[in-house]
Amino acid sequence: MKRINNFQILFHKELRDNLKSWKFIILLFLILGTSYAAIYGAFIALTTSNSTSLVGTVDSYFFLKLFLSSDGTVPSFYILVGFLAPLLGLTLGFDAINTEFNNRTISKLLAQPIYRDHIILTKLLSRIFIIAVIYIAIILSAIGFIILKTGLFPSTQEVVRLFFFYLLIVTYLGLWLNLAVLFSVIFKQPATAAILGITIWIFYLFLYPMLLNVVGKLVNPGPYANQYQILAYQEFMLTVMRFSPTQLFEDGTSIILSPLARSINPIANNQFVGAIPNPLSIKASIQIVWSQLSALIALSALCFAACYWLFMRKEIRA
Amino acid sequence: MDNSIISIDNISKFYGKHQAVKNLNLQINRGEIFGLLGPNGAGKSTTILMLMGMTEATEGHIRIAGLDPQREPVSVKRIIGYLPDNVGFYDNMSALDNLTFIAQLNGATAAAAYAHAITMLEKVNLSAVKDNKVGTFSRGMKQRLGLAEVLIKKPQIIILDEPTLGLDPVGVQEFLQLIKSLKEEEGLTVLLSSHHLHHVQKICDRVGLFADGVMRKCGTINELGADILDGTVNRYQIEVVDSAENIREIIHSRLRSSLPQIDIRTQEKTIYVQGESLSMDILWSHLKDFENYIVRTERSGNTIDDIYSYYLDRKH
Numbered sequence: 001m002k003r004i005n006n007f008q009i010l011f012h013k014e015l016r017d018n019l020k021s022w023k024f025i026i027l028l029f030l031i032l033g034t035s036y037a038a039i040y041g042a043f044i045a046l047t048t049s050n051s052t053s054l055v056g057t058v059d060s061y062f063f064l065k066l067f068l069s070s071d072g073t074v075p076s077f078y079i080l081v082g083f084l085a086p087l088l089g090l091t092l093g094f095d096a097i098n099t100e101f102n103n104r105t106i107s108k109l110l111a112q113p114i115y116r117d118h119i120i121l122t123k124l125l126s127r128i129f130i131i132a133v134i135y136i137a138i139i140l141s142a143i144g145f146i147i148l149k150t151g152l153f154p155s156t157q158e159v160v161r162l163f164f165f166y167l168l169i170v171t172y173l174g175l176w177l178n179l180a181v182l183f184s185v186i187f188k189q190p191a192t193a194a195i196l197g198i199t200i201w202i203f204y205l206f207l208y209p210m211l212l213n214v215v216g217k218l219v220n221p222g223p224y225a226n227q228y229q230i231l232a233y234q235e236f237m238l239t240v241m242r243f244s245p246t247q248l249f250e251d252g253t254s255i256i257l258s259p260l261a262r263s264i265n266p267i268a269n270n271q272f273v274g275a276i277p278n279p280l281s282i283k284a285s286i287q288i289v290w291s292q293l294s295a296l297i298a299l300s301a302l303c304f305a306a307c308y309w310l311f312m313r314k315e316i317r318a
Numbered sequence: 319m320d321n322s323i324i325s326i327d328n329i330s331k332f333y334g335k336h337q338a339v340k341n342l343n344l345q346i347n348r349g350e351i352f353g354l355l356g357p358n359g360a361g362k363s364t365t366i367l368m369l370m371g372m373t374e375a376t377e378g379h380i381r382i383a384g385l386d387p388q389r390e391p392v393s394v395k396r397i398i399g400y401l402p403d404n405v406g407f408y409d410n411m412s413a414l415d416n417l418t419f420i421a422q423l424n425g426a427t428a429a430a431a432y433a434h435a436i437t438m439l440e441k442v443n444l445s446a447v448k449d450n451k452v453g454t455f456s457r458g459m460k461q462r463l464g465l466a467e468v469l470i471k472k473p474q475i476i477i478l479d480e481p482t483l484g485l486d487p488v489g490v491q492e493f494l495q496l497i498k499s500l501k502e503e504e505g506l507t508v509l510l511s512s513h514h515l516h517h518v519q520k521i522c523d524r525v526g527l528f529a530d531g532v533m534r535k536c537g538t539i540n541e542l543g544a545d546i547l548d549g550t551v552n553r554y555q556i557e558v559v560d561s562a563e564n565i566r567e568i569i570h571s572r573l574r575s576s577l578p579q580i581d582i583r584t585q586e587k588t589i590y591v592q593g594e595s596l597s598m599d600i601l602w603s604h605l606k607d608f609e610n611y612i613v614r615t616e617r618s619g620n621t622i623d624d625i626y627s628y629y630l631d632r633k634h
Contacts, residue, residue, distance in 0.1 A: 009422045017410070104406030108467070110372050111400035112423040113392045315333070316372045317363070 006114045007122060014126035018092060024130075027091050031084065031134065038080050039142045041071035043149070061259060061279075063143060063154040064161055068257045078253040081135075081169055082246045083205050086176040088134075090197040092127040093180025095190035097311060102188070107316055120311045124181055124304065131173045139166055157259065160282050164256050171296050172249040176201070178303035185310045204244045212240060235265060248296050252289040256282075264288060321347045323475060323507050324369065329378030331364050331531075338364040340531040342378070346509060348474075351501050353518035354511040355626065356528030362511040363403060365528075366477050369509070370400055383474060396424070399468030403480040403511075405460065409453030413444055413463050416452055417470060424471045438466040442496070458489035465496065475507045476500065482517050494521050515626050527629045534629045542625045552596045556589040556605070557613040565589075565608060572604040587613075 004012075018024050046065055070076040075083075097120070100106040110116060139162060143154060154162070179200070183193035216237055221229040241247045251264045259279035286293070324346035331339040339361040346352045354362045367373040369380060371387030371394050380387050387394045407416050414435055421431035439445045442462040447455070452463065461481060468476055478497070482490045498521045500506045512518050518525055519539055526536040535542055558565065562584035569589065573580045577600070580593040591601065598617065605612060 004422075006423055009419070013419060017408075020410070103409070104402065104404055105408060106406075107367075107372065107402040108400075108405060108407075108420075108464075111370055111395060111398070111402070112420065112471075113395040113425075114423060115392065316367060 006112075007118050010114065010118055010122040011126050014122050015129065018127065018130055023091055027088055028134065031088055032138070034074070034080050034084060035077060035138045036142075038070070038074045038077040039066055039138075039145075041074040042066050042069040042076060043146065045069055045071035047150075061158060062150075062152055063146065063158045064257045064259070066142060066146065067139075067162075067165065068254070078165075078250065078257065081172070082250050082253075085169070085173050086201050086246075087198075088131060089127075089173045089176030090180045090194065090201060092130065093177045094184055094194040094197055096123045096127070096181045097184040097307075098188055098190050098193060099184075102190075110316060116312060117308065120181075120185075120308055124178065124307075127177050127181075128170065128174055131177065132170050135166060135169050135173075157279075157282065161256055161259070161285070164282065164286065165253060168249065168252050168256060168293065168296075171293070171300060172245065175245055175296060175300040175303065178300050178307065182303050182307040182310070185307045185314065204246050208244050212237065215240065238265060242292070242295075245296065245299065248292040251292045252296070255285050255289045259285065261285075262288070264292075323348045323383050324509065325381040326365075326369075327379045327381075329365075329368060329375040329380060331361075331368060331373070332376045338531050339368070339375075342531075342533050344526060344533065344536065346507060348507055349501065349505045350523045351497070351508040351510060351521050353522035353525040354509065354528055355513065355515065355518050355525050357513055360513075360528040361531040362528050363479055364531075366400070366479055366509070366511060369477065370395065370398060396471070397474040399471045399473035399476045401461075401464045401468050401476070401478045401481055403483060405464040405467075407452040407455075407460060407463065410451060412449045413439060413452055413455070414448040416463065417466055420467045421470045434470050435466075438470045441469065442466045457484045458486065458493075461485060461489070461493060462496075465493070469500070473506070475509065477509045477511075479511045480513070481510065482512065482514055490517060497521055525625075527626070529629075535625075539625065542629070552594075552617065553590065553592045554596065554598070554601055554615060554617055556591065556601075556615045558587050558589065558608075558611055559613055560587065560611070562587055562589045565611065569605065569608075573601075576600065576604070 043066060046062065046069055067077040070079070074080075100109065100119075106119075109119060143162075147153060176197075180193065180197045183196050184190065187193040187196070219233065219236065221233050225233070242251065255261050255264055260277065262275070262280065280288075322345040324344070326342055326344040329339060329342050330337060342361075342365060354365065356362055364373065368375045369382060369387060371391030374388055382394045383397055385394050385397075408419070411419070414432075417435035417438060418428075418431045421434045422428065426434055436445070436448070439448045442465055444459060444462055444466065447459070452460065455463065461484075465478075465481075468478075476497075481497075482493055485493060494517060497508055497510070501508055501521075508521075510518065510522060522539075524536065524538050525542065527534045527542070556562075556569075566582060566584045566589060569591075570580070570582045573582070573591065573593070577593045577596060580591065580596070582592075583590045598615070601615065605615070
């Protein structure tokens with residue numbers, strides 16, 4: 001029988017531990033329930049408000065709108081991912097390392113013939129794998145549902161854009177997961193790591209928009225401002241908003257899922273002159289949000305580097 | 319020929335400004351049970367972690383079967399089985415699953431790991447509870463499972479850090495017997511760290527006395543004992559069949575007639591006699607009448623208690 005290597009053994013164990021944990025099962029139901037509700041709500045809204053989109057034309061981008069639209073009662077899928085999915089990353093990661101120390105299994109594990117970085121890598125990769133499987137399952141099942149209900153098939157453009165949307169979701173959740181694992185390396189108590197992670201999540205969810213509101217009122221150019229002053233004000237506000245990972249994710253998503261969207265920044269009327277209202281290629285859309293995507297990847301890499309470095313240097317005491 | 323399997327050459331370990339281990343030199347031979355004896359915080363566990371390559375020695379060199387734990391930690395961990403102080407388990411997994419997981423990490427295929435795990439659980443008398451979650455195990459059962467995890471690697475060296483901590487007396491006896499049998503049957507080298515003097519004395523070939531990060535003395539119990547006997551005051555202990563208190567006065571009065579400075583203490587069935595110029599011949603000349611009442615008479619002074627207090631309590 002072929003022997004699997006130690007990395008795979010650790011990876012499988014992590015997968016098994018996470019998938020069997022109650023916290024994961026509860027959160028999975030929450031994520032699946034809200035996601036399917038959002039997608040079904042969007043489906044109902046799209047089919048009732050715009051029945052012409054069901055004739056099967058490829059330029060209707062029905063499959064993209066499914067993840068972008070809302071029926072008004074449930075937020076759209078991408079908004080839900082933006083504010084609810086971080087909870088999945090935080091829940092999976094907040095006790096990844098500190099539990100090994102608290103249960104005194106770390107010294108036993110490190111006494112086995114494995115490289116120390118395999119521990120942190122398998123903890124991260126197994127959790128990212130779980131996130132990736134959950135969201136690919138949601139997206140594919142949603143596509144399958146639409147095909148069954150309408151007979152429409154996604155165009156190549158839609159499939160490619162949905163694939164990039166999926167990568168964006170995994171990257172975004174990877175950031176929150178890396179942050180949670182970082183806290184689990186820093187803090188001995190899982191509760192402390194969890195509370196700090198949730199505090200940051202709540203800060204960006206509620207407090208940061210409130211703070212921006214206050215700042216917005218302070219720097220508002222007033223009702224008599226000219227077009228350029230208003231434009232500068234809008235750009236300033238958007239720049240400040242983009243210090244939030246959720247905003248970066250929503251910027252990226254709104255462009256990737258909207259082939260007709262040409263900018264995420266405010267545009268002056270004269271900039272529209274001569275523009276042909278054709279859908280953009282996926283390459284052009286990615287170029288628009290490249291800075292947002294690279295910021296998300298960079299933040300995620302930074303958190304990963306920090307937790308890797310801290311874990312490798314962590315002193316093991318008997 | 320050099321028979322040492324563990325060779326420690328002048329190692330020191332600093333945690334910040336605190337020096338946990340100071341210039342330690344030690345050789346441990348193949349097939350030997352070596353006891354690291356010392357109070358809590360003496361540096362025993364830090365030394366063990368350095369041997370395992372789990373923490374880096376600030377100064378000095380270590381060789382485990384010719385391997386450097388700092389440069390080749392994975393190779394070293396293949397030949398060492400380590401049972402940490404208060405070993406942890408994955409409580410949500412069964413004993414069998416815990417053991418199979420460790421076996422697989424040590425190179426066994428899934429089928430071989432399962433077979434080894436079953437064998438090891440039998441060896442440590444845990445077969446009946448192999449499918450129970452480890453979270454439900456007692457401290458003694460966990461220690462035995464820990465030993466099974468150590469043995470499943472088929473190591474050349476076993477390092478046990480305070481292995482008898484928290485075990486009941488029967489559990490301690492069983493555990494120590496198991497360790498002794500490993501040396502005798504499989505020729506394993508055992509490094510045992512403990513602050514329980516009698517556990518060390520029972521099974522160790524040699525003992526290293528550790529305090530404040532310094533190895534104060536190293537040798538067999540007899541060698542260490544011989545060093546502290548000053549030759550003037552001699553001590554004997556007499557084990558009797560019944561309460562020692564019953565004959566204490568009689569023996570005291572007899573011995574006092576020839577040795578005025580004699581000192582006698584009793585504890586349950588043992589009489590401790592101490593005095594200048596006291597010898598076994600003198601003792602027996604006064605105890606002939608009690609031959610049937612006496613189980614055993616032996617010279618003391620080289621017990622592990624004496625050695626411990628001499629080197630560690632008095633800080634020589």
